Amino acid sequence: MTHHARMHLGLRTPNRRDRRFHARIYGDAILMRAIEPPLPPRAALRNAERAISRRRHERLREADWIVQVTRRRAGVAGWRRHGNRLELGIILLPEWQGQGLAVPVMRLLLEKATGLPGVDVLLIRHHPGNARMAAVARALGFLPQSGAECDGMTWCLARERGSACAPDGVS
Numbered sequence: 001m002t003h004h005a006r007m008h009l010g011l012r013t014p015n016r017r018d019r020r021f022h023a024r025i026y027g028d029a030i031l032m033r034a035i036e037p038p039l040p041p042r043a044a045l046r047n048a049e050r051a052i053s054r055r056r057h058e059r060l061r062e063a064d065w066i067v068q069v070t071r072r073r074a075g076v077a078g079w080r081r082h083g084n085r086l087e088l089g090i091i092l093l094p095e096w097q098g099q100g101l102a103v104p105v106m107r108l109l110l111e112k113a114t115g116l117p118g119v120d121v122l123l124i125r126h127h128p129g130n131a132r133m134a135a136v137a138r139a140l141g142f143l144p145q146s147g148a149e150c151d152g153m154t155w156c157l158a159r160e161r162g163s164a165c166a167p168d169g170v171s
């Protein structure tokens, strides 16, 4: 049996007890360096509170999930919506990186995104130097976009065959 075979991976909605955990991730300069500037401590806590208290209809637009590995929290994964496009993301704590977790976690996220109304295209965006996330996007079947993206790389997965993965960036 492999190491992974004994682990149970899951995504669950955040609750009050995840407030500090969530805030720590979004406030961590190293974890956030290939994503966006880290949030200062108070803003990170407010951001966590918003993520925890989001109502069901709001979660169609923006949602965070706690990545759970058996009984331990390993990171966060989530989406943000831009029109008919849903951008997916993941942040794993350093001790959970480099073990092949990102692809199965993102598959769980893709399952949760299945059936969201009005979503035609799924996106993954990352900084140009983030080779790991590029490998994850590729492994999930996303296609690299050739369009204008000044700040990084964009990968696209059309919801249905024939739906456009138009290389025009995110509006």
Ligand SMILES: CC(C)(COP(=O)(O)OP(=O)(O)OC[C@H]1O[C@@H](n2cnc3c(N)ncnc32)[C@H](O)[C@@H]1OP(=O)(O)O)[C@@H](O)C(=O)NCCC(=O)NCCS
Binding pocket: 031, 032, 034, 035, 089, 090, 091, 092, 093, 096, 097, 098, 099, 100, 101, 102, 103, 125, 126, 127, 130, 131, 132, 133, 135, 136, 139
């Ligand atoms: C990016 C991140 C989610 C990847 O998750 P992970 O579980 O650590 O990734 P893995 O160990 O599964 O590696 C993913 C792939 O990258 C490859 N890889 C690892 N290091 C690499 C490197 N330095 N260069 C190129 N490829 C690399 C792995 O071989 C693997 O590819 P494979 O499945 O084809 O073998 C994780 O490292 C992370 O949370 N980083 C910080 C936050 C972040 O950057 N999030 C992405 C924002 S969009």
